[in-house]
Amino acid sequence: MRKIASAVRPRLAPLVTAAKPQVARVRRAVGPQLVRVTRVTGPRLATLVRPSRPRSRNLRTWQYTAGAATAGLALAAGVVTAAGPWDANGQRTAERDRATALERTGGADHGSGAGSVTADGEPAPAPSAGSVLTGLGAATNTVKSAPAGKSVGASGAAVTALLRPLLAAKALGSTRTAVVVDVASGARLYGSGADTALTPASTTKIATAVAALSALGPDHRITTRAALESGTREVVLIGGGDPTLTARADAGGWASLRTLATETAASLTARGIRQITLSYDTTLYTGPDLHPIGVNDNLARVSPLMADEGRTNDTTEGPVVRVSDPAADAARKFAGFLTDAGIKTSAPGTSKASGRAETLATVSSPPLSSVVERMLTNSDNDIAEALARQTALATGRPAGFAGGAAAIEAQLTKLGLPMTGAAFHDGSGLNRDDRLTANLLTALLVKAADPDRPGLRAVLTGLPVAGFTGTLTTRYADGAAGVVRAKTGTLTGVNTLAGTLVDKDGRLLAFAFLTANTTNPAAAQRALDQTATALTGL
Numbered sequence: 393m394r395k396i397a398s399a400v401r402p403r404l405a406p407l408v409t410a411a412k413p414q415v416a417r418v419r420r421a422v423g424p425q426l427v428r429v430t431r432v433t434g435p436r437l438a439t440l441v442r443p444s445r446p447r448s449r450n451l452r453t454w455q456y457t458a459g460a461a462t463a464g465l466a467l468a469a470g471v472v473t474a475a476g477p478w479d480a481n482g483q484r485t486a487e488r489d490r491a492t493a494l495e496r497t498g499g500a501d502h503g504s505g506a507g508s509v510t511a512d513g514e515p516a517p518a519p520s521a522g523s524v525l526t527g528l529g530a531a532t533n534t535v536k537s538a539p540a541g542k543s544v545g546a547s548g549a550a551v552t553a554l555l556r557p558l559l560a561a562k563a564l565g566s567t568r569t570a571v572v573v574d575v576a577s578g579a580r581l582y583g584s585g586a587d588t589a590l591t592p593a594s595t596t597k598i599a600t601a602v603a604a605l606s607a608l609g610p611d612h613r614i615t616t617r618a619a620l621e622s623g624t625r626e627v628v629l630i631g632g633g634d635p636t637l638t639a640r641a642d643a644g645g646w647a648s649l650r651t652l653a654t655e656t657a658a659s660l661t662a663r664g665i666r667q668i669t670l671s672y673d674t675t676l677y678t679g680p681d682l683h684p685i686g687v688n689d690n691l692a693r694v695s696p697l698m699a700d701e702g703r704t705n706d707t708t709e710g711p712v713v714r715v716s717d718p719a720a721d722a723a724r725k726f727a728g729f730l731t732d733a734g735i736k737t738s739a740p741g742t743s744k745a746s747g748r749a750e751t752l753a754t755v756s757s758p759p760l761s762s763v764v765e766r767m768l769t770n771s772d773n774d775i776a777e778a779l780a781r782q783t784a785l786a787t788g789r790p791a792g793f794a795g796g797a798a799a800i801e802a803q804l805t806k807l808g809l810p811m812t813g814a815a816f817h818d819g820s821g822l823n824r825d826d827r828l829t830a831n832l833l834t835a836l837l838v839k840a841a842d843p844d845r846p847g848l849r850a851v852l853t854g855l856p857v858a859g860f861t862g863t864l865t866t867r868y869a870d871g872a873a874g875v876v877r878a879k880t881g882t883l884t885g886v887n888t889l890a891g892t893l894v895d896k897d898g899r900l901l902a903f904a905f906l907t908a909n910t911t912n913p914a915a916a917q918r919a920l921d922q923t924a925t926a927l928t929g930l
Contacts, residue, residue, distance in 0.1 A: 864880065
């Protein structure tokens with residue numbers, strides 16, 4: 393790895409300049425002192441370590457190497473891969489699958505000599521994520537724990553001395569709880585109010601993800617179906633609960649409503665049918681479709697049939713005004729696509745498909761592992777509520793807010809997780825009556841890192857990467873960019889953060905910080921980010 397670092401170092405500056413703004417920001421914060429990339433969690437994992445000179449305790453002057461810029465986001469995301477199998481026994485690993493799916497070439501010149509430019513004089517393609525990940529070594533499945541001669545007790549004392557003053561910050565409100573765990577050993581290194589249940593906000597999605605993956609498996613797909621009622625010309629669009637269904641011309645790898653319409657039209661034409669009555673079926677879900685928070689830009693009415701989460705513009709994440717009836721909106725768009733394909737339809741109305749209805753066409757979501765990653769990275773409330781209902785259906789419960797919450801709690805209990813004080817009322821964490829403990833949140837992360845449970849790995853790979861992705865894109869500009877991966881949580885008076893990081897000795901740590909009665913969300917976020925960043929310097 394030192395040889396690789398030496399070869400890359402002279403060309404690092406132009407690479408970073410060509411990279412995305414987040415990477416450039418990391419490079420500027422790093423400065424010229426950072427000169428080495430080393431392995432800290434085994435031959436498959438490169439991470440960021442301090443420079444050789446003594447490390448300053450000033451959080452704004454801590455320096456990090458630019459290894460993440462060299463290997464790209466795939467390397468930064470690789471922190472958690474040591475927590476479980478890397479294609480061991482043919483089992484899926486989210487990083488490898490995602491790298492393969494997104495494999496592309498391009499970027500700055502990474503070499504020298506004749507092979508470093510193309511025939512037209514342009515820079516040769518940069519290595520893609522798959523190649524970088526392969527170069528890190530794919531055969532080792534180790535997580536580095538406490539180094540030799542460093543006892544858990546001593547390490548725990550160091551964590552306590554570090555965190556106590558940081559967690560005492562006034563910005564963190566009147567109540568704050570925290571737990572830090574060594575993922576490899578499971579040893580708790582710090583705990584304050586560990587079993588005190590507080591409103592978790594969107595960190596609830598970690599629990600939803602673990603429950604859904606354990607109940608359904610990482611390869612499960614959610615299907616939307618078009619069916620022809622026997623002996624009629626009634627076509628029923630049957631909602632299966634896929635929150636990724638999209639009506640966009642470019643589906644971007646998600647389930648396409650346009651494709652479903654095209655294939656449905658082809659099936660009808662083959663049967664000699666060119667005019668139909670169109671209905672849509674939303675009976676898969678039960679109970680109210682409106683979240684207790686009411687009409688809100690953060691969540692559409694929860695329906696088993698919706699396109700683009702009922703968004704009224706071209707956004708794919710974040711708050712936006714939603715359509716009043718997502719199912720009807722999706723059905724109208726489906727009707728338009730059928731018309732474009734030569735099938736004349738009636739105005740769509742509600743119905744329930746019979747058991748005799750013959751399937752004309754289907755489209756399915758990506759694997760559940762990818763859906764979970766999208767949910768966690770973007771803190772997607774629509775996906776979270778859909779996955780809570782899918783968990784309910786998989787465990788024989790009604791697919792509503794209550795059934796989904798009960799299913800999540802039951803799955804986590806079945807996994808042997810510490811449920812004291814936990815209370816679920818939804819899958820997204822928008823309900824202020826939800827309660828989780830720092831102990832449970834860290835236990836969820838440790839469970840997701842269990843080498844015997846590779847199906848849960850997407851819980852870790854989906855966590856936003858500090859300074860790079862999702863809800864942490866604009867955070868950690870002067871801190872542990874690329875080293876911290878965490879799920880954020882924000883409600884009025886509530887700020888939470890839970891995730892993983894790698895300390896300077898190469899240990900993978902899980903942490904959870906929950907606060908209550910904060911008054912300045914931005915200040916609370918900065919205080920939480922400072923606390924997580926401090927842990928990377930242990």
